[in-house]
Amino acid sequence: MGPNDKVMVFCGTNGKTDYISVECIMRRLPSASIHSGKVQEEREQAINDIMDGTASILIATDVVSRGLDVGDVTHVINYDFPKYMEEYVYRIGRTGRAGKTGESISFLTKEDSANASELIEILEEANQTDVPKSLCDLAERYSKRNRNKREDENLPKRKSLTLG
Structure with a gap:
């Protein structure tokens, strides 16, 4: 990753999202997490953190695969592969916006x-x-x-x- 890159890591469950988030925090990686189990205030803070660059990694469930427009996402990591291929397309669509390119890694x-x-x-x-x-x-x-x-x-x- 370059200093201005942004990454979205998609997980299949709230628990996995929290686990990866804690791992990032322990490694002092500037990250935020969002999933349906978070209160609205926490969700908004996570979105603000990734938008303003406070966090360069957003760990999330599919709650953000559609509708959230985070500019300059350079990497998408499918830590958990989605159950439906349509979700895969939405997830990787977070990169490469406005003619830019991005990378997607899926496990x-x-x-x-x-x-x-x-x-x-x-x-x-x-x-x-x-x-x-x-x-x-x-x-x-x-x-x-x-x-x-x-x-x-x-x-x-x-x-x-x-x-x-």
Whole structure:
């Protein structure tokens, strides 16, 4: 990060947002956090802090993925990958406003594998040159699991015999 960069870190839960916020505070990183469990005054302060540069990192749930216009966001980190791809698009849309460019980093786990193929499509549509091999592997494993599951569901059911 450069001295004037701003980062938005998206988490899936209020608790994770608080956890990451505490970690940033312990490391003396200028950050603020916002989620639905905060009172309105705390939310407004977090927004003011990121807008005026007091904080360069905003840790948030999807409560701010839409509607909040924070200028000059240079990085979006999806610490928890969103459940719906539409939210992914809104989240990464926080960067690159007004013709500027930005970076997005997303962490995916096995639990996120259902979204891997669609994410690859979005990356390719956006002309991303380097779609990570690990993402392609995650999509393939998910697809293979689903094929095997469908095949298992189509197998004839065994009948039990009662010997008497």
